[in-house]
Structures are given as structure tokens and as C-alpha cells.
Amino acid sequence: MGAISLIALLIAAIAFSAGGILIGKILVKGSKNPQKGQAYECGIPTDTSPWHQFNVGYYLFALLFLIFDVELVFLYPWAVVVKKVGIVALIEIIVFIFILFMGFLYAHKKGALKWS
């Protein structure tokens, strides 16, 4: 089958999830209770808003990931042809990875990889 199978799979996923939730909704007669709608924080009433400040580390790692992920995408076409092209492809990719690795070492030196 071609790309149309993806649509079929999407329909299957939606049908599966929606079906399950709908069956639950039909079978269950819920009850109303003011405590029910509160956030669950191990029984203690919620205090502050959950959307507070976060460790900047998450963003740094996300940025680093972006660099390496794009690089990974660049490597896909290379990986397919490397066997045919031979030694030239190898040298090129060594240069590419060397430059990237320098960037990685720089980030490491700057302490971007340290979790504080």
C-alpha cells in the first residue's frame, strides 16, 4: 500500500482512542464533587500556580539537541551513499563532524552540559 495507509492508520488511532473514551463516557455515571476538579498534589491543597520558573538547563539542552538533530538529518543522505562514493565521503564527513565536535567541546567548556 502507498501513502494512503498513513491516513488509514491515523483513522485507526483516532477511532481506537475516541472509541475507548466514548465507551467510558457512556458506561460511567460520574458524580459531582468540588474536590474532584482540583489538581492532585498528594492530598495537600494546591498552593501556587504550577507554571513557575524552570531550570535554564532544559532550554540549553533543547538548543544543543537542535544543533545535533539537524546534523543528524544531514547525515542521512550521506549514510546512504557512503559505500558507493568511498573515501571522499569519509574525508568530508570527518571534516563535518570535526567542526561539529569543536562546537560541542566549546559548549562543554562553557558549562552548557553541566546541570546545576
Place this chain on the structure above:
Amino acid sequence: MFSLEGITTSVQDWLFMKFNPTMALAMECVIVILLSISLFALLGLVLVLMERKVAAQIQIRLGPNRVGPGGMFQTVADTLKLIMKEGLVPDKADKLLFNLAPFVVMMVGMLLLAPIAFAKNFQIWDINIGVLYISAVSSLSVIGILMAGWASNNKYSLLGAMRSGAQIVSYELSAGFAVLTIVVLTGSLQLSEIVKAQENGWWIFKGHIPALIAFVLYIIAVTAETNRAPFDLAEAESELTAGFHTEYSGMRFALFFLAEYINIFIVCAIGATLFFGGWMPLHIGNWEAFNHIMDYIPSSVWFMGKTFFLIFLIMWFRWTFPRLRVDQLLNLEWKYLLPISLFNLLLVAVIAILGWHF
């Protein structure tokens, strides 16, 4: 007899003979939908039971043994219980995202089924960029997790989702590099080509040490990507109650739970395809007689056997290694696994060019 070879082609031929092309295609779509839904339901039931049984065996206890013979219907009973539970939505939650998140997670799982070769000639879509497709789609799952965590309006959920996001995106890199080593060896992104290239031996044996390193990297990375222990920081019970799905209950929780197991199945299936030859029987070079005997075991059995072996391995990890801290987790990826996988890729490129693999 138990082989699925030929079934797909004969069904397709029959459909196209009986109906006009559009109708036949529609019928095929319906078959795909039914099969994939039943596979999901079955996998959920089997894997949850397997997890509990494996855990029980490792801890020298019996595990579920009351419902049905040997506790076989325990998961069915649990599912019924979950269906009968009320699906709560917190008052302050972002209702739209909260309801959408389980759908996103399930869609990712379902879409990843497309390029997997379950048996010889038994593949939904033999896409020629299969490996790229897999890495593209599997990276979407983090969106569902972040959505769930963000929309719940709960500190634990958000913290769990953030951790999960950092973890999944980090380990995606080394999983990607590990997959690339096999692409370098095969010279193709198509999963059926990769399987075919392993006709005279699986890559883990043929690819020398780099393939072995790549396999170890892959199995570590996917354990982290599926949020399994020892990398289960995202839902560390003792710290975050249940992580990003703390606020979910009833069927929505069941969907998250199912998606986790489906993801384990899928990454193991991909690992089996890349490193252990997918449905390809164990062939050793030019041992004709041995290869013929191995051919008698149907391809679907080979595929499922390898996949479930890898799943067992991941379940084994859970009861062997203690949970990592978040800084240890990121250190492991960025300071060890990523440099190792970069150099491993170069090494495998050298080996592929010089033809040192078998």
C-alpha cells in the same frame, strides 16, 4: 502454515479482481484499520501481563495468577476496570490540550506501525525512506507528552513532562546515530532492503564491533526514549507521583499506559529489524543445510521472537539498574553516549568503505 508470506499479495490480488481499484483500496484501508487496532489491543494485553510476570519471576513471586489460567486474563480485567472509571478533567486544566494529548500519543504509535515488516511480504507501507520516516515520526511523541504535562495544570505533571522532553530529545540523538550505522552498512533507508541485506547473517554478527556498539547504544537510548526504568525520571513514582499523566484517569490514562507499551514494542521491532534481521531466519554464511532448517521456521515467528526477546531485555533492565538522577542521565547521554556514537559512526564508515564486514 503459520506463515504470513503470500497472504498480503493474495488478498490484494483477490480484492483487485473482485472490485474496482478505488473500492479495493478502500477495502484494504479497512483491513489495515482493523488489523492495527486489534494489534494494539492485543499488544497492550500481552505486554502488560508479560511485564508483571517478568517482574514477578525476577522477584521470586508468582505475579498475577487469579483471573483465568495462570492470570492470563488479568489485563482484560484491569482494562474493564479502567473503562468503568470516570475520566476526570481538572477544573483549571487546558481542556482542549488535555483531551488531545492521548490522541497525539496514540497517533504516533499507530503511524510508526506503517514501515515495520512483520513477516516476509507483510508490511503496511514499504516506504523507501523508512528509517528517516521512523526517526521523524517517533520524535513527535514528545509533543504529546509535553501537551499532557502542560495542560494538566499540575506541578508534578509539568515537571515530569519537562524532564521527559529533555530526556527524549537527548537520547534521540544516540538512537539516531546507532540507526545510521546500519544505514551506512546497508546503503539504503528502506526497511525491506535492510532486512534483505541480512540474508547471510544479521548485522550484529556481520558488522563487527561497531554494529555491536551501535546495538548497545540503541538499546540504552530507546530505553530512555520510552521512559523506562532506569530512565523513568519522567514518571518517577517516589518523586512525581506519576509524572506527566498524574491528572489522567479512566480511559485517557489507559491510552497513555497502552502507548507506553506500544512504543516499547515498536522500538524493539525496529531494533530487531536493524540489528537482528527482522523476519530473516538465522543464516550462517554458506552452511546450506543449517540455513534450510532455519527456513522452516516461519518468518513471523522469527520477527516476533526477536522483538519479544528485546522487550524482555528492556523489562529485565527495570529490575536490575537503579534509577538515575536527572544530571546523571544527561551526563550519560551528552558526555558518553553522544561522542561514542559519533566516533562509532566514523568507524563504521571506514569499515563499510574498506569492506571489512562480512
